[in-house]
Amino acid sequence: MSIAIAEPEVALSTEEMLQTQGHIHSVETCGTVDGPGLRYVLFLHGCPLRCQYCHNPDAQGKPAGKVATAGEALADIVKYKNFIKRGGLTISGGEPLMQPDFIHAIFRGAKEAGLHTALDTSGFLGYKATDALLENVDLVLLDIKSYDPSTYKNVTGVELSPTLAFAERLDSLGIDVWIRFVLVPGLNDAEDNIDGLARFVSSLGNVAKVEILPFHKMGESKYKQLNMPYKLAETKEPTAEEVDRARSIFARHGVTAI
Structure with a gap:
């Protein structure tokens, strides 16, 4: 599958870029799991995926929610600079790459402010990230939800190949990546599926x-509030033994998973 990369954008000053408007879902000012250290996590609205275990179903679809300029978002971020100077900024979602110009502006401003930057993404819209945008990203948290294409489509509602292509592009650019895999019993925990993902990860430098993230039901109440069906209501969280089994499969390929 051939995927065109977004065309380089016209060079703008940071001040001009910060006028870009975007749609914000929510903010976490003291995040500890979305990248290294203590982090300001900016969750954006909008996502083309329909992951069965999504914990922010209210962020799915076209971007909506609170409208702000990148400058306004950045102004709030830098208020916390002294707290997050050993951590940084993570932009998550939803899917941040639904709003590439907005996140580019924020990341550029954050880098100029001396902050570490991380992009939390499914990679499905990786082609929307220009090289110029990625130059302002220190770390990508890449969620690969399955390796078997049919399983991936069942889990997310979209195709797998764009995510794998984005992973390979990040490798070619030398951008640090944390791979995240949510382990869901009965959905994506087949040995062949995990083995394929481990083999793919081992090919990246x-x-x-x-990170193997055990499935949880923290978002289930939101589905009820939104009158949306929650397909995993009867699915149990993985046991410690099941998580260890997944780690051992990665270990076969020389990959340490935590």
Whole structure:
């Protein structure tokens, strides 16, 4: 599958870029799991995926929610600079790459402010990230939800290949990546599926960490509030033994997963 990369954008000053408007879902000012150190996590609205275990279903679809300029968002971020100077800024979602100009402006401003930057993405819209945008990203948290294409489509509602292409592009650019894999019993925990993902990850030279995240139902109440069906209501969280089994599969390929 051939995927065109977004065309380089016209060079703008940071001040001009910060006038870009975007749609914000929510903010976490003291995040500890979305990248290294203490982080300001900016969650954006909008996502083309329909992951069965999504914990922010209210962020799906076209960007909506609170409208702000990149400058307004950045002004709030830098208020916390002294708290997050050993951590940084993470932009998450939804899917941040639905708003590439907005996140580019914020990341550029954050880098100029001396902050570490991380992009939390499914990679499905990786082609929307220009090289100029990625130059302002220190770390990508890449969620690969399955390796078997049919399983991936069942989990997310979209195709797998764009995510794998984005992973390979990040490798070619030498951008650090944390791979994240949410382990869901009965959905994506087949041995062949995990083995394929482990083999793919082992082929990349830029992976600093692999995280196996046990499935949880923290978002279930939101589905009820939104009158949306929650397909995993009967699915149990993985046991410690099941998580260890997944780690051992990665280990076969020389990949340490935590």
